[in-house]
Amino acid sequence: MNIKLYELREDEKPALAEVMARIGAVDARMADDAQVAGDASVGAGAASRVDDATRPGAAPQASDAPKRGAALQACAAPSGITIDAVPDELGLENVASAQGFDAVVISGRSAMTAEVLDRLAELGVKYLATRTVGVDHIDVAHAHELGLRVCNTGYPPEGVAEFAVMLMLIVLRRYKPSLWRQQVNDYSLGGLEGRELGRLTVGIVGTGRIGQQVARILGGFGSKVLGYDPYPSDAARAAGIEYVPLEELYRRSDVVTLHVPLTEENRGMIDAEAINQMRDGVVLVNVSRGELIDVAAVTSAIEFEKIGALAMDVFADEVGIYHESRVNDIIRNRDMAYLRQFPNVVLTPHMAFYTDTNVNSMVEQSVRGVIAMAEGPGSWASEA
Numbered sequence: 001m002n003i004k005l006y007e008l009r010e011d012e013k014p015a016l017a018e019v020m021a022r023i024g025a026v027d028a029r030m031a032d033d034a035q036v037a038g039d040a041s042v043g044a045g046a047a048s049r050v051d052d053a054t055r056p057g058a059a060p061q062a063s064d065a066p067k068r069g070a071a072l073q074a075c076a077a078p079s080g081i082t083i084d085a086v087p088d089e090l091g092l093e094n095v096a097s098a099q100g101f102d103a104v105v106i107s108g109r110s111a112m113t114a115e116v117l118d119r120l121a122e123l124g125v126k127y128l129a130t131r132t133v134g135v136d137h138i139d140v141a142h143a144h145e146l147g148l149r150v151c152n153t154g155y156p157p158e159g160v161a162e163f164a165v166m167l168m169l170i171v172l173r174r175y176k177p178s179l180w181r182q183q184v185n186d187y188s189l190g191g192l193e194g195r196e197l198g199r200l201t202v203g204i205v206g207t208g209r210i211g212q213q214v215a216r217i218l219g220g221f222g223s224k225v226l227g228y229d230p231y232p233s234d235a236a237r238a239a240g241i242e243y244v245p246l247e248e249l250y251r252r253s254d255v256v257t258l259h260v261p262l263t264e265e266n267r268g269m270i271d272a273e274a275i276n277q278m279r280d281g282v283v284l285v286n287v288s289r290g291e292l293i294d295v296a297a298v299t300s301a302i303e304f305e306k307i308g309a310l311a312m313d314v315f316a317d318e319v320g321i322y323h324e325s326r327v328n329d330i331i332r333n334r335d336m337a338y339l340r341q342f343p344n345v346v347l348t349p350h351m352a353f354y355t356d357t358n359v360n361s362m363v364e365q366s367v368r369g370v371i372a373m374a375e376g377p378g379s380w381a382s383e384a
């Protein structure tokens with residue numbers, strides 16, 4: 001199988017090298033580097049990628065040979081899998097670059113419109129994997145009409161859950177104004193008195209994978225953990241969550257944290273009515289999706305001090321801003337700019353997922369996903 005991987009980022013290179021080494025059950029250290037490098041079946045992109053991953057910019061040394069040989073040998077054997085990895089996004093203008101490949105692996109920037117999918121199918125591409133959880137950049141229905149099989153990737157919930165708890169601590173201990181002050185050698189304590197997470201009640205809205213992990217972590221702090229989910233689960237109860245109706249969760253929680261998907265029903269669920277049911281001075285944490293909150297209602301509740309602190313890793317219309325360097329640009333997102341200036345509002349650029357474990361997982365699962373899909377229907381759990 002020939003795989004073309006697009007949008008390869010620097011931070012993904014070591015993960016890809018490891019996946020390539022693992023795909024084939026070959027004794028990597030015994031590989032003859034020169035022989036493998038001369039193997040015409042090895043993708044040129046893959047070869048250069050492994051060199052880069054080993055030591056960026058450095059000329060290969062004799063001592064590097066076994067490691068580089070490992071990945072290359074594994075890439076080419078035993079099932080004849082080749083991987084050509086490039087940094088470019090895949091789109092209509094360069095879709096011809098997928099010629100000769102059975103599978104393409106993309107990330108979130110490659111928009112797989114019906115037109116691009118038509119061209120991929122014409123070129124003989126049969127499998128498409130995205131190194132993201134979401135598949136909203138792919139016209140999945142059209143891919144299915146063309147017989148193109150699509151899969152996404154998942155990753156363990158721990159990284160996002162830890163980030164959510166970190167945000168709770170940051171706002172509860174007033175770290176943002178403390179950090180501001182330190183920049184100008186102001187080490188005073190006035191106004192920085194915090195609250196202890198272990199003495200508070202945390203309400204988890206959405207008790208799926210991430211919500212449950214948040215509950216497990218909070219158990220270590222000693223917090224009281226309430227939960228609401230239309231589909232309560234024993235696993236969540238075992239994680240320490242006490243289920244209550246949503247109104248009760250809002251009424252009793254010092255901290256409300258959102259772990260629900262964005263759906264049409266959930267859009268704007270944190271509106272004025274929901275906020276009014278919450279405790280005065282509530283801490284609101286959102287690492288799920290920006291559109292879950294009614295930003296006007298939340299901003300107003302910050303201004304009138306109904307909400308005591310807000311921490312969000314996501315924001316409505318964040319695409320084109322988050323994950324980009326926009327230092328010289330005029331950014332058109334007034335809500336984001338206005339909220340960012342408050343001492344009790346912490347905004348992070350959609351980075352809760354971004355850990356070494358999750359990057360490895362996304363790269364590995366996408367490559368394994370296209371290989372598994374080729375083995376037949378039902379062979380890969382996350383097929384869309």
Ligand code: NAD
Pocket residue numbers: 133157160205206207208209210211228229230231259260261262266269287288289313314350351352353354
């Ligand atoms: P999950 O599917 O395991 O759990 C979601 C839970 O929410 C389910 O139990 C579902 O029944 C529940 N739910 C749905 N609507 C609800 C509602 N109105 N009220 C209460 N509960 C409701 O999903 P997960 O893996 O825990 O992820 C949750 C969300 O986190 C994702 O949908 C995604 O938006 C977000 N996320 C963000 C990042 C990041 O980097 N910031 C990374 C991964 C996921």
